[in-house]
Amino acid sequence: MIDRIEISACTSMMVGKKASLDGATYISRNEDRLVAIYPKRFVVQPAVTGRKETYVSPYNNLTVPLPESGYRYTSTPDADQSAGPNEEDGFNEKNVGESATESVYANERVLAYDPFIKNGLAEDSMTTLVLPFINSARDGVRYLGELVKKFGSAEGNGVQFNDQDEVWYMEIVTGHQWIAVRIPDDCYAVAANQIAIQDIDFNDPDNYMWADGIQDFVKDHNLNPDADHWNFRHIFGTDTEKDHHYNTPRVWFAQRYLNPEIEQDPDSAELPFIRKANRKISVEDIQYIMKSHFNETKFDPLGHGNEHDRKTYRAISLSRTANSHILQMRDANQNGAAGVQWVGFGIPAFCPHVPFFTNATDTDKSYSEFPKKMDLSSAYWLYEALAMVVESHYAEFIEDDLAYQKDLNEWARRKIAEVDQAAAGMSGDDLTTYLTEQNHAIAKHYNDTTRDFLFKLITMGTNLSKLTFKMDPNL
Secondary structure, eight states, X not given: OOOHHHHOOOEEEEEOTTTBXXXXXXXXXXXXXXXXXXXXXXXXEOOBOSOOOEEEOTTTOOEEEOOSOXXXXXXXXXXXXXXXOOOOEEEBTTSOEEEEXXXXXXXXXXXXXXXXXXXXXXXXXXXXXXXXXXXXXXXXXXXXXXXXXXXXXXXXXXXXXXXXXXXXXXXXOSSSOEEEEEOOTTOEEEEOSSOOOOBOOXXXXXXXXXXXXXXXXXXXXXXXXXXXXXXXXXXXXXXXXXXXXXXXXXXXXXHHHHOTTSOOOTTOTTOOSEEOOSSOBOHHHHHHHHHOSSTTSTTOTTXXXXXHHHTTSOOSSXXXXXXXXXXXXXXXXXXXXXXXXXXXXXXTTTSOOEEEESSOSOOOHHHHOOOSSOOTTSHHHXXXXXXXXXXXXXXXXXXXXXHHHHHHHHHHHHHHHHHHHHHTTOOHHHHHHHHHHHHHHHHHHHHHHHHHHHXXXXXXXXXXXXXXXXXXXXX
16 A cells, blocks of 8 residues: 555645635645656546446545436546546535545554554545535535545545535544534634644534544543543644644744734644634735745745755645645625636646636646646646746746736736626526636636746746856956
8 A cells, every 4th residue: 555644745724704805715735745746637527427336446445336426526636547536626516625635643542442444535535435425515524424434544634625605624533533623714724734623612513523432432542631621633643753843834834924923833733723814815825825935934945044944844835746726615696606726736836826617517638638748738747847947046037937926816816807797697507618618718828828938937047057158358
């Protein structure tokens, strides 16, 4: 079996509808892997009816009978399906979003009594087996919880769900134990490869959900280290040197950006999971966090700190980010264009998030197809090439790159507003067809703009070669 600890390590962020600038709910994540080239696609999976099939995971042989019917949904699967689909994130046609998964790690005490199930539910299958079959964010937690109860879990995972009203975060931490919390409407939350959920109120099922028998499991095995409260992180989580350098600093940086007035230690194991920002959170704020690398601190690996500081903490944006996504669900009662999936390939720090309406039937072939050799007609390869060129002459190219990303964000806001206006008078298949056409137009604009910018940087770079010489006139 592939060692998940080595290949998957992500950063997740959630925003409630009253905490966001536009009233949308947001879930987002950087899907990080072990290698820099980990090809992804962006596709629309069709709705199905009357199906008689059984799903078998290529990764660990998990075997699950599939429901006869399933909703249409978007996803970002691996180009190579040999280790499972790894569809990771998307919205279904009921305007329910899922991002799966954030790898999390439980301590040896709890795993001793409920170890992982080798052929249980794992990241490779979690979107495929859940997203087509759920009707709300809360229903996503319920449905996934039933799968874990029946088949067990192969690994520790955090899973995000959203709809137009609610955001839920679920942590599956042992073979069968899990907890989920509803992110308050006026709050945000950040998770970074460490069990994040803290105090649980078992008298409040509207805002918490949990595995059957989890309280008895903890009590029977004497697992609660606290005398007077029930803290999920304390009971099931870890607090190690790796956590202090690899995990908690990412949460610290995101909270530092949204709550700069609060002084915190980046090594702290007690950083709160849920916070209220000091302002309304925009999609650009979420992008900034997903693109961040300890900007304007001594810990920035691309900054001016000393070598020790620049290598002390693991940043959010990495060269091995396979895809960065932001799932924005706006008011579905306003029009049928409510769901927007921002897809980011390449290194997030240097590349844009591209907005696509999820009420669509297909995606542009630059996203749905993947050539094995580098080809600039492929969105994945195009953004990988851009990132490599920008970083190779970071000091000379970064300002131009940031301006390029800013211009595209301005264009995206205008485009979304234009589409919203047209969508208000449309419905049904006509609207879906229109939004699908607009997605192709959006892909073309981003692809054309990015190729032009890449060629500009390459041209500029020809003057930066060290193989040059200026003749001394006195010779």
